[in-house]
Amino acid sequence: MATTSTVKEASKSDSPQARSFDALVVGAGFSGLYQLLCLRDRLGLSVQVLEAGGGVGGTWYWNRYPGARCDSESHSYCYSFSDELTKEWEWSERYPGPPEILRYLNYVADRFDLKRNIRFNTRVSSAHYDEAANLWRVNTDAGEALTAQFLITAVGCLSSANIPNISGIDTFNGRWYHTGEWPHEGVDFSGKRVGLIGTGSTGIQAAPVIAETAAHLTVFQRTANYSVPARNAPLTPEFKRYVKENAAEIRQVMQSTVNGHPFTIADRSALETPPEERQAIYEAAWEIGSLRFRAAFRDLLTDKAANDTAADFIRAKIREIVKDPATAAKLSDFDHPYAAKRPPIDTDYFETFNRDNVKLVDVRAAPIEEITPQGIRTRDAEYPLDIIVFATGFDGMTGSLLRMDIRGRDGLPLTKAWAAGPRNYLGLQVAGFPNLFTVTGPGSPSVLCNMPVAIEQHVEWITDCIAYMREHGLTRIEPKNEAVDAWVAEVNVAAEATLLPLAKHSWYLGANVPGKPRVFMPYAGGMAHYRKICADVATKDYEGFTFSG
């Protein structure tokens, strides 16, 4: 942690009754917890966290659907700011599921005594900037009014469920659920005919687990998706020891790579590697599983011909695994390059289609027309169902921010400022919205990166920035318009240098939400490069920002 400020006692408005704070933080997931810790314990600010959920966890508090599991490896999906914490915590499996992640985040919250400054079951209904007072006035759905100099959104990138507007949903006689708002008590599929809409990371994780207990599962696929085996397994004692003994080195790798994962991308070209050797490399990567598959060659995300070699390999694997050739053909009828959408990793996804109780329905060929009282009707047929599961993703990156009624100077709504897509500087600050910081906002690497790595960098940068302001007697920070223009251009240039924009239906582009502007939202220039840009800006006295006070 680069913050130079000393640890101070929390100030008097630390008490739960206080209504006025130095900083309000929205969200108590990975971002909000760490932001609270940094501002309260390192800078001595009075901080209140407002959290809609009944506990800590953010996305993991809500996403408890069957098969839910993080696709970052557990030893990298955690904080790295505290050596003691790293020593104390031990993960049990290669990829953590929601219960273990929630245990971890509760452990962190308790260990650093964070919960006393978090108000749970509290949703922000509006946040308006009052220029004369230089304060954010925040209202909650419980009717509370709070103020703070700084407003920090830690709302995650995938928190607002995208439930498609399919006519007839209200007439359905069965039950329906969105995976991102899963009932905490679980859903019993036994003896039920289940329809699963969506084959993103979520649908691909959920299908095999639902199929195990449901009487029948129909998977409604609009876009065929690549997937590579996750190869989840309990961690061995040797690996646990390796993680403890090499924590600093692992952290260094994560901070120096493009995606913040604990492995580097191989420095070899798929196209320049002879076919037999390339095939052997892919086979080995398939056996290892995980997002490491994407790191097998350096040009997979920049050269379409190189990417085709990975696509062909995965297509062949699907045809090898799935016994029915027609189903295999539908599952591998890709319309985008491999990893141009977030690449899922799975446990027996393709194998699931060999079960007698599972059917794949291609809703690109025959779209869903309506939900009837009995089930789902596509152009070609009606599928009787007892339960519909929407694994239809999120209004990603901007959804939670735009649903919060944030208004900046002169009452400018964020929805208006971003009507043509998100515009900000470094993904951190929006012109016209002074003292508002967006942790892992659009325009930052966020979802293209192992999230805790992106989160720690943002939280520490924001903390350092506020410390700088305090040290220099500055009360207001805001980006310059020309810095915003330049950064928006930079985000576009970075995306265009990759194959990512070729996935036309991707939520990275906002294409999954009708009416949402098509703008490539995450910064694709790599986490390590982005970290350097942010550090340079800070070193140059926050170049591109204006201060007052």
Ligand code: NA7
């Ligand atoms: P995604 O990746 O957005 O996937 C949503 C899926 O739902 C995808 O297959 C969509 O098809 C499908 N979808 C969405 N709307 C419809 C309608 N109306 N009809 C049929 N199918 C539909 O969300 P996930 O929850 O799987 O994953 C989100 C992220 O969480 C993931 O990237 C990881 O970072 C973790 P489409 O492809 O749009 O044709």
